[in-house]
Every structure is written in structure tokens, then in C-alpha cells.
Amino acid sequence: GNSVTQMEGPVTLSEEAFLTINCTYTATGYPSLFWYVQYPGEGLQLLLKATKADDKGSNKGFEATYRKETTSFHLEKGSVQVSDSAVYFCARSGNTPLVFGKGTRLSVIA
Amino acid sequence: NAGVTQTPKFRVLKTGQSMTLLCAQDMNHEYMYWYRQDPGMGLRLIHYSVGEGTTAKGEVPDGYNVSRLKKQNFLLGLESAAPSQTSVYFCASSLTGTDELYGYTFGSGTRLTVV
Numbered sequence: 001g002n003s004v005t006q007m008e009g010p011v012t013l014s015e016e017a018f019l020t021i022n023c024t025y026t027a028t029g030y031p032s033l034f035w036y037v038q039y040p041g042e043g044l045q046l047l048l049k050a051t052k053a054d055d056k057g058s059n060k061g062f063e064a065t066y067r068k069e070t071t072s073f074h075l076e077k078g079s080v081q082v083s084d085s086a087v088y089f090c091a092r093s094g095n096t097p098l099v100f101g102k103g104t105r106l107s108v109i110a
Numbered sequence: 111n112a113g114v115t116q117t118p119k120f121r122v123l124k125t126g127q128s129m130t131l132l133c134a135q136d137m138n139h140e141y142m143y144w145y146r147q148d149p150g151m152g153l154r155l156i157h158y159s160v161g162e163g164t165t166a167k168g169e170v171p172d173g174y175n176v177s178r179l180k181k182q183n184f185l186l187g188l189e190s191a192a193p194s195q196t197s198v199y200f201c202a203s204s205l206t207g208t209d210e211l212y213g214y215t216f217g218s219g220t221r222l223t224v225v
Contacts, residue, residue, distance in 0.1 A: 032208055032210050034213060036213070036214075041218070042218055042219075043200055043216030043217050043218050043219055044153075044200070044202075044214070044216045045213075045216065046212070046213030046214070049210055051210050089152065089153065093207070093208035093210070096155075096168075097141070097143055097155055097158050097168070097207065098208065098214060099155075100145075100152050100153040101152055102150065102151060103152050103153070
């Protein structure tokens with residue numbers, strides 16, 4: 001079936017640490033891939049996206065590369081800030097509305 | 111400001127009561143969605159609509175009904191609330207089914223507690 005698997009959280013990092021949140025997907029064909037972010041008390045908002053293999057999405061210092069060979073779309077940031085504390089969701093497109101992963105909570109401490 | 115507005119923001123229901131959650135968008139989006147968010151479960155799609163007058167079931171539709179009588183509104187109804195429906199409900203809209211350009215626009219959520 002079509003699904004998205006994210007690494008379990010919560011993830012706690014010190015400010016300026018390197019962040020990786022793993023995401024893998026299963027799908028027929030070649031879906032578009034997304035990362036959404038949910039700040040406390042808010043709805044989700046699009047962080048970045050990639051629509052085909054080898055594309056790199058980037059925004060606000062975050063990056064993710066669409067890897068067809070490993071069916072992955074891992075989120076990375078070189079130096080996290082306290083303001084990056086949020087829940088991050090990986091998502092994929094298909095023949096149905098977006099399918100989301102379970103979310104990974106990130107806490108960044110000063 | 112353009113966006114998705116959900117009402118109410120909070121609600122406490124007794125088991126067996128009914129209620130309707132309202133979602134309104136002013137972006138002329140064709141597609142609208144209702145998700146629920148539960149700890150450890152992520153976002154799960156309840157129902158969605160691909161245009162005015164249409165609705166379709168998502169992953170967890172049981173116990174819910176929806177209507178899309180006007181393009182800008184998508185209503186989620188609970189006919190007989192159960193404690194298992196305690197959750198945070200999010201409405202979203204998009205121009206197309208995946209909308210790779212702009213993504214989905216989400217409301218700020220409705221926190222529902224059923225006691």
C-alpha cells in the first residue's frame with residue numbers, strides 16, 4: 001500500500017546541533033514528497049517539497065532530497081535553533097489525498 | 111487574511127451528543143479535507159471533497175458525516191459523540207489534489223473532548 005514511515009520521536013537537541021529526521025515511503029509510481037511543520041497550537045504548514053527523483057527541497061535552512069533508490073526523503077538541518085521546536089510530518093502524494101507520517105516531535109534546548 | 115478558518119476552537123461534549131464543526135476557506139480551493147490528530151497516530155484522513163457537492167471517505171470515516179453544499183465550506187458532523195472521538199480536528203484545503211506548488215493550507219484546529 002501507500003504509506004509513510006518516520007523515525008519515532010521525540011528528538012531533543014541542543015541549539016546549533018545537526019538534525020536528521022528519517023522518512024521512507026512506499027508507493028506505486030513516483031509520488032511527490034513533502035515535509036510539513038506544526039508549531040505549538042497551530043495547524044500544519046508546508047516546509048518543503050520535491051516532485052521527482054533527485055530533487056532537493058529546501059526552506060528556512062532545512063533540506064531534503066528525494067531518493068528513489070532508497071525510497072527516502074530525510075529532513076536535515078545543519079544548525080537547529082530553539083525556534084525550530086515543532087512537530088515535523090513527512091507526506092507523500094498519490095491517487096488519494098496526501099498521506100502523512102505519524103510526525104516527529106523536535107525540542108531544541110538553549 | 112486569506113486562509114482556512116475552523117469553528118469552534120474548543121468544545122466539550124457528553125457521550126451521545128451531536129455537533130457540527132465548520133471549516134471555511136476563502137482561497138477558491140476545489141479540494142477540502144478533514145483530518146484528526148491523535149498522539150502516536152499522526153494525521154488520519156476522515157473525509158474529503160474534490161469539489162462543491164462531492165464528498166468521499168478517507169481512512170477513518172466511521173461515526174462522522176460531511177457536507178460540501180458551498181465551495182467555501184466543509185462541515186464535519188458527529189451524530190452521536192463517543193469518547194473515542196476525543197481528538198484534535200484539522201481542516202485543510204488545496205487547489206488540486208496534491209498541490210505541489212503551494213501545498214495544503216491547514217486551519218488551526220478544533221480540540222474536541224467527549225466525556
